[in-house]
Amino acid sequence: MDRPLRLSAAEALSLLVALQSLRELAATGVGASPAALESAIAKLAAATGDAASQAAAVQVRVSAEVPAGTLTAVRRSLAERRRLRLRYVSAADVVTDREVDPVELRSDGASWSLRAWCHRARGPRTFRLDRILDVEVLATAADDHPDLVEPRPWEEGRAVTLELTSQARWVAEHTPVEAVEDLPDGGLRVRLRAGDAAWLSNLVLALGPAVRAVEPPEAAHDAAARARAALAAYEHLS
Known part of the structure; x- marks a missing residue:
């Protein structure tokens, strides 16, 4: 760095809490070296004063509903x-x-996921461990896929554009998006990558009337088909 980095109190607090989360994760067997984390926490705490006191009051727990086996x-x-x-x-x-x-085991502090090359899909996929019903380690050696370590799940898949009302602005804040365009009436247009068609249709259905338009049309058709199937199921029950 050309000049010293000066953190605000909020920035320092965010970093300290993030480091505490990593420390908890390392204790479960995945993550950075505990010694390196302790050193980083100590140095940052010494340099930030009040932020360190606030961070110390935050209780961080990393857990997930995943069978130990x-x-x-x-x-x-x-x-x-x-x-x-x-x-x-x-x-x-x-x-x-x-x-x-x-390829890689990950945790976001709430759930575990496995980054892997899927032979059925013939491509990279991310599997949540709490959705694995059964698992078996095979004698077959796994192929190396070093190119799959860095990309994140949201960088895969097709590009999707959603035009939303202002009530759905949270999508741009809580979902990894590639671009956000503010519209004159207060709405917004977001562009994202959807690697899982089911996840995308879940999002569209959950947003309901806050969705004005979906591109490509196939994504809108998928969500509409699931909505019609749900309505048909209710008619059958009645």
Whole structure:
């Protein structure tokens, strides 16, 4: 850096809480070196004063509803570079059997996910561990996929544009988007990448009347088809 970095109190507090989260994650066996984290926390705390006192009052807990056997099997497959057989339920409640080459285990502090190359889909996929119904470590060696380590799930998939009312502005704040355009009437247009068609249709359906337009048209058709199927199910029940 050409000049010293000066953090505001809010920035320092955010960094300290993030480091505490990483420390909790490291204690579960995944993440950075605990010694490096302790050193970083101590140095930042010494330099920030009041922010450090506020951060110390924050209780950070990292947990997830994942069977211990699932997490153990995934870690073993990564350590031994062996392929996994998964029985997986998607966000749309579709159960499939897959063989995958594990690449990277991640946690956002609330859930665990496995970045892997899926032989069924013939491409990279991210699997939430709490959606894995059954897992088996195979004797088959996993292929290396070093190009899959850095990309994040939202960088995959097709480009989607949503035109939304002002009530749905939270989408731009809580969803990784590529671009946001403010519209004259207070609405907005967001562009994002959707690697999971079920996730996208869930989002569109949840937004309801706050969605004005969806591009490409196929994405709108998918959501409309799911909405019609849900309505038809209610008619059958009645």
